[in-house]
Amino acid sequence: MSLHSPDRLDLSNSTARVEGTNGDYHLRCDGDRTRRPTVTVIVPAMNEAKNLPHVAARMPAGIDEIVFVDGHSVDKTVEVAKSLWPYATFVTQTRTGKGNALVCGFSAATSDIIVMIDADGSTDPAEIPLFVDALVAGADFAKGTRFANGGGSSDITFGRKLGNKALNTLVNLKFGSKFSDLCYGYNAFWRRHVPVMSLPAIDEPESQWGDGFEIETLINVRVANAGLQIAEVPSFEKDRIHGESNLNAVRDGFRVLRTIRSEQRVAATTGGAITVADAATATARQI
Ligand SMILES: Nc1nc2c(ncn2[C@@H]2O[C@H](COP(=O)(O)OP(=O)(O)OP(=O)(O)O)[C@@H](O)[C@H]2O)c(=O)[nH]1
Ligand SMILES: [Mg+2]
Numbered sequence: 430m431s432l433h434s435p436d437r438l439d440l441s442n443s444t445a446r447v448e449g450t451n452g453d454y455h456l457r458c459d460g461d462r463t464r465r466p467t468v469t470v471i472v473p474a475m476n477e478a479k480n481l482p483h484v485a486a487r488m489p490a491g492i493d494e495i496v497f498v499d500g501h502s503v504d505k506t507v508e509v510a511k512s513l514w515p516y517a518t519f520v521t522q523t524r525t526g527k528g529n530a531l532v533c534g535f536s537a538a539t540s541d542i543i544v545m546i547d548a549d550g551s552t553d554p555a556e557i558p559l560f561v562d563a564l565v566a567g568a569d570f571a572k573g574t575r576f577a578n579g580g581g582s583s584d585i586t587f588g589r590k591l592g593n594k595a596l597n598t599l600v601n602l603k604f605g606s607k608f609s610d611l612c613y614g615y616n617a618f619w620r621r622h623v624p625v626m627s628l629p630a631i632d633e634p635e636s637q638w639g640d641g642f643e644i645e646t647l648i649n650v651r652v653a654n655a656g657l658q659i660a661e662v663p664s665f666e667k668d669r670i671h672g673e674s675n676l677n678a679v680r681d682g683f684r685v686l687r688t689i690r691s692e693q694r695v696a697a698t699t700g701g702a703i704t705v706a707d708a709a710t711a712t713a714r715q716i
Pocket of ligand 2: 547669674
């Protein structure tokens with residue numbers, strides 16, 4: 430079953446082929462085309478009805494599952510999404526915020542690989558095969574970056590670029606990571622790594638730390654601390670097509686900063702590596 434228009438880059442033409450053994454994937458060099466990892470794309474959306482047709486038009490063929498996570502939209506987001514992707518899995522998030530939406534999406538996903546994209550037209554779904562290829566080539570986590578050769582942005586402002594750079598430098602210094610674009614939400618990873626992220630529970634009625642835009646930093650830092658192999662994938666961010674951003678650079682920048690400090694405190698008390706339990710404690714302590 431193909432969920433999307435077939436005129437895009439086709440995942441089934443992706444060069445890498447893999448063989449599955451109990452959740453582990455190994456490259457096959459014999460040209461066997463029968464087994465490739467399955468791919469779920471998570472689409473968090475809040476009032477993005479006008480943007481969704483543009484996102485759908487760029488979706489590559491060969492995606493196995495779309496999990497569409499609605500943020501209690503008050504426009505026709507869900508109706509439009511259902512008409513574009515009738516076979517998608519539709520989820521209404523349990524609380525508010527992009528972080529909670531993503532975690533709800535991860536828990537509904539069933540494929541080997543999870544790809545996180547935005548629904549505002551800024552992240553290009555046609556780049557998904559590049560992320561998948563990075564994972565199939567051996568990475569655990571494929572991190573989109575606007576600041577590597579081949580990447581870029583027509584959307585980022587000077588102030589945000591500066592803030593991102595500062596947060597990025599801080600994380601790399603404190604955690605020994607090599608991120609070039611900490612605050613970019615276009616990423617992909619093997620679903621089996623979700624437990625090391627120790628994400629906030631989705632069934633709690635009260636808001637949790639990680640429910641907001643700080644989710645991306647939480648994930649990045651925890652993945653790096655777990656020693657997973659991170660590959661950066663150049664990506665071009667376009668302008669949001671319609672509507673207003675939900676991100677407040679100052680408020681959300683401080684949430685990112687607070688996340689970094691909290692993860693750092695836990696790392697200091699545990700001697701470096703943060704376990705899943707430590708991460709969960711750090712998340713709970715922020716509230
Ligand atoms: N379900 C859900 N989706 C959200 C929520 N907040 C943001 N999103 C979606 O997450 C994606 C990114 O949100 P944006 O508001 O564009 O924020 P951003 O891309 O980080 O910031 P800009 O660069 O200013 O656009 C979009 O698809 C939004 O619709 C939310 O609370 N719930
Ligand atoms: Mg956006």
